[in-house]
Amino acid sequence: MTEQQPAIRLTGLTKAFGSVTAVDHVDLEIAAGEFFSMLGPSGSGKTTVLRLIAGFEQPTGGTIELFGHDVTKTAPFDRDVNTVFQDYALFPHMSVLDNVAYGLRVRGVKRSERRERAMAALAAVRLDQMAARKPSQLSGGQRQRVALARATVVQPKALLLDEPLGALDLKLREQMQVELKQIQRDLGITFIFVTHDQEEALTLSDRIAVFHDGRIEQLGTPEDLYERPASRFVADFVGTSNLFDLERSSALIGRAGEHSIRPEKLTLASSPATAPGERSAEGTVVESIYVGSGIRRVIDLDAGMRVTVLERNDRARASDDDRGDRVHVTWHDEDVVSLIPPGA
Template sequence: MADAAVEIRDVVKHFAGNVVVNGVSLSVEAGEFFTMLGPSGSGKTTLLRMIAGFETPDAGVIELQGRDVTRQPANVRPVNTVFQDYALFPHLSVTANVEYGLRVRRVPRTQRRERAQAALEMVRLAHLGERRPGQLSGGQRQRVALARAIVNEPAVLLLDEPLGALDLKLRQEMQVELKAIQRRVGITFIYVTHDQEEAMAMSDRIAIMNDGVIEQLGTPREVYERPASPFVARFIGTSNILTRSGTTWSLRPERLHLDLEGAPSATLHREVGVLRDVIYLGMNTRFVIDLDAGEEVIVVRTNAEVGRYATFAAGTRVAVGWNVADGVTLDAAVI
């Protein structure tokens, strides 16, 4: 097998006595769109900064394309970064920003111009080359930052919450565009975000991080359908976590069935309670139920079939049912 694009082994990093990254190992394949997902303080950005070379691990090894780069400075590593604040050079034009990496590596001027132009065309900004970063919108700056990194044809592109500063609509457009660009150029992407929908939409694989360790690593489908821990079950989407006879279950709201108490049921398992809230969300309706057993459970039904539930008002006695196959036992799950 060919060398992995990025290989991380037992990496540890402390800041001022706190463990920020606590023994992380992972391997990213060439051409993969790999996401590190977690809440702030989970260590994902620190891990990215160690791959870029801005931080040095206290222990462990980082390899790029089979070469140990753990102690290498940032400027000789075959990686480029798209920063959260874009970090565009304010005194240089858009073209000069994109050319910067080629210029410091002494690529001849004409070749530099051509490659920068091609990179700007890829992000559809070829017509704004003369502008200064201060004259661009947030979305345009974001794309300049992307072009400035990609133009160097790095082995790995590191993206640190690159869409964090954009509004929702633009963010969703950029997700599609980023994924398309990644497929076209075939560069390995390592993407850091705290937004689970963004991670699901773009990634080949997701590493879910919490407190400096990887809680679970898998495809979007795996981490959603088979969460390995209560943390993952809650962090990715919404989960109902119930403990019954010593086993902890994670049940997705859309997998649960809702009936009036006493109605005949098609599901195997069934529990009763009181409907506390009905929340209309446009595409879906969210039902909040207080089970007699004590827990709060959330059921989501699509509004295409919500007519069935027209008579369900707050205070109604209801039954929540599910098939055992739709639940995930968290204790038995293997990382």
């Protein structure tokens, strides 16, 4: 975190719906110009936090500051933020240009200036050549970019995005992830992005807050969360992990506590590990799954647990050639991550 004033500061933020606490004393600072993601499963509290920042919900407790100003009780239309939803809610009877200019029109901006600023916003998302079209004449990705242009044309200090790529197919989502990151860099404003898709969060974000049961389970860079998960929940939710409980950690890893190892950190061999700092466990291949860029091997260890090994697809071999083979699963000590629950 820099020494500059944060774009968003949440202090003790709490939201209860009757007897259910959706957000439980969240403290968070988001830097100006940061692409920040809130990641978590359904019901984890991430969307409620976004709605609290936008002003669509009022907190039960705590405060919300925007660039140093307390906006906890400020109406949504008086907060210098804008929101893009999964449903882009474009006006079907209006042209793309008029959709983008609508917010300026509501604010009383003169027609000539509205058009100039709307065209500039469309140019920023590379859609200025489609200004005269109607939303029905655009693809899903183009409509998403129109929604971004409409949200940014009023020059908010922060843009809130509530799973805006959720309605797109996989290929288009991947394309839009690249475009969204580029748009954010070009605009230089704070993006706060809510998603349940961990790969999407890892791809886009400068930092990520992983939410669980209304709290932030872990906060850090994509590399921090993936390489150094702080709890069993984060290790299991962010990517794929092989999780070793207390008993298996002691027997196989030689350490007390719970631990995890990422599938790509494991290798298969026909003999036990002998190199310094390496360990191995014997088991049987029960499944081999071809995934294009790699082959996912599922191994039942003799010690009584199942692990997944991800091998690079760097040679031609059938994905089911080695089912039933006896193998030694090998790992290096430095690739084992200790899972320490928050507050432990």
